[in-house]
Amino acid sequence: MSLTQAVFILxxxxxxxxxxxxxxxxxxxxxxxxxxxxxxxxxxxYVLLEAEFLAVVQVLVYVGAIAMLILFGIMLTRDIVGRAxxxxxxxxxxxxxxxxxxxxxxxxxxxxxxxxxxxxxxxxGGVADLGLALMGPYALPFEVASVLLLVAxxxxxxxxxxxxx
Amino acid sequence: xxIDWIELIIVVVxxxxxxxxxxxxxxxxxxxxxxxxxxxxxxxxxxxxxxxGLLQPVxxxxxxxxxxxxxxxxxxxxxxxxxPGIAMSAVLISFAVVPVGPSIRLFGxxxxxxxxxxxxxxxxxxxxxxxxxYGIILGGxxxxxKYSLLGGLRGAAQVISYELPYGLSLVGVxxxxxSLSLKDIVEAQARVPFIVLQPLAAIxxxxxxxxxxxxxxxxxxxAENELVAGYHTEYSSIKFALYFMAEYxxxxxxSALMVTLFLGGWQGPFLPGIVWFFIKLxxxxxxxxxxxxxxxxxxxxxxxxxxxxxxVPLSVANILVTAGALVLRDMGVF
Numbered sequence: 317m318s319l320t321q322a323v324f325i326l327x328x329x330x331x332x333x334x335x336x337x338x339x340x341x342x343x344x345x346x347x348x349x350x351x352x353x354x355x356x357x358x359x360x361x362y363v364l365l366e367a368e369f370l371a372v373v374q375v376l377v378y379v380g381a382i383a384m385l386i387l388f389g390i391m392l393t394r395d396i397v398g399r400a401x402x403x404x405x406x407x408x409x410x411x412x413x414x415x416x417x418x419x420x421x422x423x424x425x426x427x428x429x430x431x432x433x434x435x436x437x438x439x440x441g442g443v444a445d446l447g448l449a450l451m452g453p454y455a456l457p458f459e460v461a462s463v464l465l466l467v468a469x470x471x472x473x474x475x476x477x478x479x480x481x
Numbered sequence: 482x483x484i485d486w487i488e489l490i491i492v493v494v495x496x497x498x499x500x501x502x503x504x505x506x507x508x509x510x511x512x513x514x515x516x517x518x519x520x521x522x523x524x525x526x527x528x529x530x531x532x533x534g535l536l537q538p539v540x541x542x543x544x545x546x547x548x549x550x551x552x553x554x555x556x557x558x559x560x561x562x563x564x565p566g567i568a569m570s571a572v573l574i575s576f577a578v579v580p581v582g583p584s585i586r587l588f589g590x591x592x593x594x595x596x597x598x599x600x601x602x603x604x605x606x607x608x609x610x611x612x613x614x615y616g617i618i619l620g621g622x623x624x625x626x627k628y629s630l631l632g633g634l635r636g637a638a639q640v641i642s643y644e645l646p647y648g649l650s651l652v653g654v655x656x657x658x659x660s661l662s663l664k665d666i667v668e669a670q671a672r673v674p675f676i677v678l679q680p681l682a683a684i685x686x687x688x689x690x691x692x693x694x695x696x697x698x699x700x701x702x703x704a705e706n707e708l709v710a711g712y713h714t715e716y717s718s719i720k721f722a723l724y725f726m727a728e729y730x731x732x733x734x735x736s737a738l739m740v741t742l743f744l745g746g747w748q749g750p751f752l753p754g755i756v757w758f759f760i761k762l763x764x765x766x767x768x769x770x771x772x773x774x775x776x777x778x779x780x781x782x783x784x785x786x787x788x789x790x791x792x793v794p795l796s797v798a799n800i801l802v803t804a805g806a807l808v809l810r811d812m813g814v815f
Binding site for chain 1: 560599600601604605607608609611612614615618619622630633634637638640641644661
């Protein structure tokens with residue numbers, strides 16, 4: 317077993333552990349922290365794949381901002397901090413069915429896929445190529461995604477405002 | 482894959498020098514600040530322990546060690562212990578990509594004066610610094626104290642708000658240098674430091690950096706007349722010292738980044754690079770202390786308005802102007 321494999325198993329194990337912790341821990345704050353562990357391990361896997369930029373953005377956006385907002389939301393919600401919440405509710409059979417279905421689809425896809433190796437060397441430099449791609453061939457999807465985010469933000473503002481009146 | 486052992490030893494030694502350097506830097510920064518604030522307030526400051534009070538930090542450290550290390554009964558113990566460590570390690574790691582001088586030759590080997598030259602260097606610093614706020618928010622939450630919780634919440638809101646101008650103000654610098662690596666950014670300032678070309682970005686970045694370090698006038702996270710001591714109300718002894726260190730070292734990191742990004746890094750005439758770096762660093766630290774001694778703390782809504790309504794639009798405008806100027810330059814207009 318090479319060093320890379322050992323590190324991958326460690327990081328993968330941490331990610332799985334974090335994901336399990338997120339759904340099983342009874343304290344909401346602790347499950348959010350377990351999710352951060354999972355997100356962080358995934359950033360580590362990106363480093364292992366030599367995708368430095370992706371790893372840094374994963375930490376910056378998911379760990380540094382999104383997870384922080386989730387913690388913020390939990391801390392601002394009344395009567396949630398410190399109280400142990402139930403892990404299951406009445407919808408658990410439905411959730412089980414949906415997850416089992418998803419697992420089946422993913423498993424079939426994983427087994428059937430051919431996993432071809434790339435015949436060309438991966439692009440070097442990363443950031444510059446990514447920038448050119450976003451401004452060139454992928455400019456339209458990039459702009460559409462930003463409009464989507466804007467719509468979501470305005471929508472959230474409107475919902476929050478109506479509740480106050 | 483064979484490991485180059487000498488190379489490994491060099492990296493470990495450099496890491497130790499950076500870590501200890503930052504810790505000693507922290508200790509003497511407290512002395513520097515207390516002496517300077519003393520002068521600003523027409524008093525003398527600590528001058529009894531050792532010549533000119535130079536042994537005061539040692540005395541303070543000893544005092545800290547012998548205080549009772551107290552954990553509140555209702556606290557979330559693992560998180561309570563982990564939080565100061567997170568705050569501390571985040572700021573220590575972020576210094577790894579800062580170049581303090583040009584590479585030197587020692588025993589026939591080329592030794593670079595930084596720990597790592599990552600090609601996304603500055604983004605690494607921003608990402609690692611954004612982890613530091615977990616130290617504040619976890620400490621605030623784990624203490625199970627309403628003042629701590631409020632301090633933690635404020636910390637999270639403030640750091641998220643100021644991360645945006647912090648990153649956006651640097652886009653102009655990245656465009657001029659054509660790289661995210663701090664080494665390349667320093668080398669791109671060989672002729673003109675970026676503070677001349679990007680004065681607006683430098684000002685926005687500096688304010689955002691002061692806010693990120695939770696320093697006065699943006700120290701609402703620990704506003705003592707509203708929140709006792711904010712997120713570290715329940716902390717004592719060495720855990721409190723860790724928070725204190727994290728704040729002061731993040732001040733050193735912010736100054737080092739100002740020097741590297743805008744003041745030309747280690748470049749300067751006559752003196753060797755590392756000396757220039759330290760002269761500029763001490764100057765920036767002086768500015769930090771100067772601001773603390775002269776500006777009152779701003780109101781919380783003003784703090785938010787400053788970031789979202791002033792600094793973010795300014796840095797976006799700066800990006801537009803810089804990009805336009807670069808395009809005109811490439812077209813040969815000037």
